[in-house]
Amino acid sequence: MRKDLGFRLGTGVFGLFLILIVAAIGFELTRQSMLSIQKFGLAFWTNATWDPVAGEFGALPFIWGTLYSSVLALLIATPIAIGIAVFITELCPQVLRQPLVFLTELLAAIPSIVYGLWGIFVLVPIVRALQVALPDALRGLPLFSGPPLGVGMLSATLILAVMVVPFTSSVAREVLKSVPVAQREAAYALGATRFEAISAALFYARTGIVGAVMLGFGRALGETMAVTMVIGNNPQVSASLFAPQYTMAAVLANEFTEAADELYLHALIEIGLVLFIITLIVNSLSRVLIWSMSRSAKAVPSTAVQPVAAEA
Amino acid sequence: MLLTATLSPTVSVAADAKATHAEPPKIDVSHVNFYYGAHRVLHDISLQIQPNQVTAFIGPSGCGKSTFLRSLNRMNDIVPGARVEGRVLVDGADIYAPSVDVVALRRKVGMVFQKSNPFPKSIFENVAYGLRINRMTGSKDELRGRVEASLKSAALWDEVKDRLHASALALSGGQQQRLCIARALAIEPEILLMDEPASALDPIATQRIEELIYQLKSRYTIVIVTHNMQQAARVSDTTAFFWLGKLVEYGRTDRIFTAPTEKLTEDYVTGRFG
Numbered sequence: 001m002r003k004d005l006g007f008r009l010g011t012g013v014f015g016l017f018l019i020l021i022v023a024a025i026g027f028e029l030t031r032q033s034m035l036s037i038q039k040f041g042l043a044f045w046t047n048a049t050w051d052p053v054a055g056e057f058g059a060l061p062f063i064w065g066t067l068y069s070s071v072l073a074l075l076i077a078t079p080i081a082i083g084i085a086v087f088i089t090e091l092c093p094q095v096l097r098q099p100l101v102f103l104t105e106l107l108a109a110i111p112s113i114v115y116g117l118w119g120i121f122v123l124v125p126i127v128r129a130l131q132v133a134l135p136d137a138l139r140g141l142p143l144f145s146g147p148p149l150g151v152g153m154l155s156a157t158l159i160l161a162v163m164v165v166p167f168t169s170s171v172a173r174e175v176l177k178s179v180p181v182a183q184r185e186a187a188y189a190l191g192a193t194r195f196e197a198i199s200a201a202l203f204y205a206r207t208g209i210v211g212a213v214m215l216g217f218g219r220a221l222g223e224t225m226a227v228t229m230v231i232g233n234n235p236q237v238s239a240s241l242f243a244p245q246y247t248m249a250a251v252l253a254n255e256f257t258e259a260a261d262e263l264y265l266h267a268l269i270e271i272g273l274v275l276f277i278i279t280l281i282v283n284s285l286s287r288v289l290i291w292s293m294s295r296s297a298k299a300v301p302s303t304a305v306q307p308v309a310a311e312a
Numbered sequence: 313m314l315l316t317a318t319l320s321p322t323v324s325v326a327a328d329a330k331a332t333h334a335e336p337p338k339i340d341v342s343h344v345n346f347y348y349g350a351h352r353v354l355h356d357i358s359l360q361i362q363p364n365q366v367t368a369f370i371g372p373s374g375c376g377k378s379t380f381l382r383s384l385n386r387m388n389d390i391v392p393g394a395r396v397e398g399r400v401l402v403d404g405a406d407i408y409a410p411s412v413d414v415v416a417l418r419r420k421v422g423m424v425f426q427k428s429n430p431f432p433k434s435i436f437e438n439v440a441y442g443l444r445i446n447r448m449t450g451s452k453d454e455l456r457g458r459v460e461a462s463l464k465s466a467a468l469w470d471e472v473k474d475r476l477h478a479s480a481l482a483l484s485g486g487q488q489q490r491l492c493i494a495r496a497l498a499i500e501p502e503i504l505l506m507d508e509p510a511s512a513l514d515p516i517a518t519q520r521i522e523e524l525i526y527q528l529k530s531r532y533t534i535v536i537v538t539h540n541m542q543q544a545a546r547v548s549d550t551t552a553f554f555w556l557g558k559l560v561e562y563g564r565t566d567r568i569f570t571a572p573t574e575k576l577t578e579d580y581v582t583g584r585f586g
Binding site: 094180182183184185186187188189190191192193196200203204 | 419423432442445
């Protein structure tokens, strides 16, 4: 009995540690950015000007850059990652399975600076060529405007997508693997084609798949090095895929050593705080999403479809 | 091993299965061997299953009865390394012929599994699933009608009619299994394969399933695998006894249980082993 108590206390302390660490990070980020918080208040979140010389700091371009690049990367990476997971678990020949799993895991293990170098030397010229080849009619659109630099939102998005795919697909693969065979059998026994049986498995695993996607999103939000190398590092809010922009992580990495005065330093740390808060919000939202999905599996809300009148 | 030498499988099959039925068999199996990789699971199985009858496969665990059942709708196709030799005819057509549409076959030969496996959807959507993927209903009214009819056939309608859009996972184990039966019936199969459909259920739920099987047999050809001999004796017209991947004896259920010709069958049905 006493041993058990010790065990519970011990693991409880570790659990408590987790909460303490998160709280300590939040506290410290707030404390160290106090000057900026006092000076700019909530306007810090909505101000689009980042001018260290004039002492005016707004986080909007970085918030925008981080969210825009991450969401776009997610849009590209999710179908690919799920496709890879489905192929590996459901379709691929046995001999290919292990090598493919190994390769996706290898992709996840490549340091982000290597991705960044690849981005600068391979991806950026391709994006530049693509932009040059773009028909004039499209170039007028806000989505494609800007000079052909190569570095910019699209390069960052593509590189993020490549980096996110192995994470999302690894988790999605595990999730799919854990779908009971009985679910697929049920579908097959009802005359399902392979595609329909796989769809049924994906539906069964949907909360886990969402989890996998959100993991990828979290990874994209915080990714620093590779993005810094190809996004162009220009604090502006632009919808253009070709415009050089900036992310929160990138500005921290780039300007931390240059922050000469205290307000500048505090503003940078507040950007860290903003990133921390946004990550928290995204994670909480994904929790809520998963929770509501698994809850609705237990009690499917009634829809407009009503039962036919009972027979007399 | 001593006992195998004395086997003369399928000898007694022709004797009583053919004598009592003039109709052509619904399922005609000849010389089926089954392998998982190099491991041989079924040895030269031949038997005929009559329409609108309940046929029970009995035998100890691992005797191959489930594997054999699953070879009747090619459910084993999805198991890697599985291989079938021999011939399985359903309504006279070879289901392992290269030209066979497996999807159409499985629609005709429905299946209910040992553990109930509803989809994590509503009761209504579970039953509608097969109708939807096979595009079997034109209008919403028709769909609703078919779902209702299927739930009635599975004797579940009265219990769920007020909560068709509640999750299937909220049903009890016995209800879930009847839902799986309703789901299988919805696409109007001609044959219903049941793989130990009541083995995970309590006695009352089991009884309901057995009553249901009895009611369904006028409309369907039913093949049921069970490790429960009393169940086989209660629900089936003919019984096949499997042992170590071989068909030991096949014949009318009352005869199998009262006057088996094989010593091994007698030992099994009287509970001396298994």
